[in-house]
Amino acid sequence: MSTAQTDNLNIASVDYMPSPREIKAQLPMSEAAEHTVLQGRQALCDILDRRDPRLFVVLGPCSIHDPEAGLDYARRLKVLADEVADTMLLVMRVYFEKPRTAVGWKGFINDPYLDDSFRIDEGMAKARRFLMDINELGLPAATEALDPIAPQYYGDLIAWTAIGARTAESQTHREMSSGLSTPVGFKNGTDGDLGVAVNAILSASNPHSFLGIGSDGQSVILRTRGNRYGHLVLRGGNGQPNYDTVSVTLAEQALEKAGIPKNIVVDCSHANSSKKPELQPLVMKDVMHQIREGNQSIVGLMVESFLEEGNQPMAEDRSKLRYGCSITDACVNWATTEEMIREGAEVLRQVRKQA
Numbered sequence: 001m002s003t004a005q006t007d008n009l010n011i012a013s014v015d016y017m018p019s020p021r022e023i024k025a026q027l028p029m030s031e032a033a034e035h036t037v038l039q040g041r042q043a044l045c046d047i048l049d050r051r052d053p054r055l056f057v058v059l060g061p062c063s064i065h066d067p068e069a070g071l072d073y074a075r076r077l078k079v080l081a082d083e084v085a086d087t088m089l090l091v092m093r094v095y096f097e098k099p100r101t102a103v104g105w106k107g108f109i110n111d112p113y114l115d116d117s118f119r120i121d122e123g124m125a126k127a128r129r130f131l132m133d134i135n136e137l138g139l140p141a142a143t144e145a146l147d148p149i150a151p152q153y154y155g156d157l158i159a160w161t162a163i164g165a166r167t168a169e170s171q172t173h174r175e176m177s178s179g180l181s182t183p184v185g186f187k188n189g190t191d192g193d194l195g196v197a198v199n200a201i202l203s204a205s206n207p208h209s210f211l212g213i214g215s216d217g218q219s220v221i222l223r224t225r226g227n228r229y230g231h232l233v234l235r236g237g238n239g240q241p242n243y244d245t246v247s248v249t250l251a252e253q254a255l256e257k258a259g260i261p262k263n264i265v266v267d268c269s270h271a272n273s274s275k276k277p278e279l280q281p282l283v284m285k286d287v288m289h290q291i292r293e294g295n296q297s298i299v300g301l302m303v304e305s306f307l308e309e310g311n312q313p314m315a316e317d318r319s320k321l322r323y324g325c326s327i328t329d330a331c332v333n334w335a336t337t338e339e340m341i342r343e344g345a346e347v348l349r350q351v352r353k354q355a
Helices: 020-026 031-048 067-083 120-136 151-157 171-179 195-204 245-257 277-292 334-354
Strands: 055-060 088-093 141-144 160-163 184-187 209-213 219-223 230-234 264-267 298-304
Touching: 020 120, 020 151, 031 055, 031 088, 031 120, 031 151, 031 160, 031 298, 055 067, 055 160, 055 334, 067 088, 067 120, 067 334, 088 298, 088 334, 120 141, 120 151, 160 171, 171 195, 171 209, 184 195, 195 230, 195 245, 230 245, 245 264, 277 298, 277 334, 298 334
Parallel strands: 055 088, 055 298, 088 141, 141 160, 160 184, 184 230, 230 264, 264 298
Antiparallel strands: 209 219
16 A cells, blocks of 8 residues: 555644634624624615615725724724714725735734734634624624635624625635625726626525535535625726726626626725825715716725825834834825715715705
């Protein structure tokens, strides 16, 4: 009999990971958090079903790397959310996972101490604790679903989910989306292709059966009902924006041809602003002008925003990192965020008066 090893040839080690049930037992859902999640999801569904005339806005840091600064931002955002609640539903962007084209920091869950120690077990628990804190403020949370196992650990605390441009074409992510408990926004491809996202919405709306993990960490076959709240996120592509009137009209036509509700979210960042934070307010103004002129398909916006403008490189001495400044994509600062949201809310109030 051959003694040659045929599996795990490139595995250096295998470490224990607590099961979803164990993490949730450490950090159980509070009544306040549960209320926020349920209320946030229902409001989002109502917006997508046109039962709620408000616009939803997903805004926050490109990624969470400092929970203290993130919570500082959340407290400010909650005050702003209450101020504009008559016309807007503000949902905090809480991204723990970052897709990488080659290499780089892969997010708070993967490396919570920013030192390549990769304490994923601790990162998962810290991520759940942070989400609990956000929801207990009364602020619904949004995230990008990247790892198909992660939603079992904290998906109960999420109100809105994004599937990114790099993963919208992935069968794994389409299957996962079909079983998520939240509305899901699918971004167009990095090359600007709408077909990838349209096909993803169609796929996720149907039932699927696939391998996953259960609450105790065991392998299971997940059988889903399908998610009817998939929608399109325009984020630009190939270095070109797609938030303008012509692009939005083409997106509407693509959705109509596929028999999908014309629900469109415009991402003010990424290729739509050439990743330049100072251009995000201009993108939002253009979109608000379209709404003022009668557009009925734009239901939401995304904004990358933090306490300080721009971004910063990962410093070897973590104490040298600037508080409230992104370590991934550049963001608008808090003052600009307030101005963008207040101006947008005023436009919506004027539209409502004219209706």
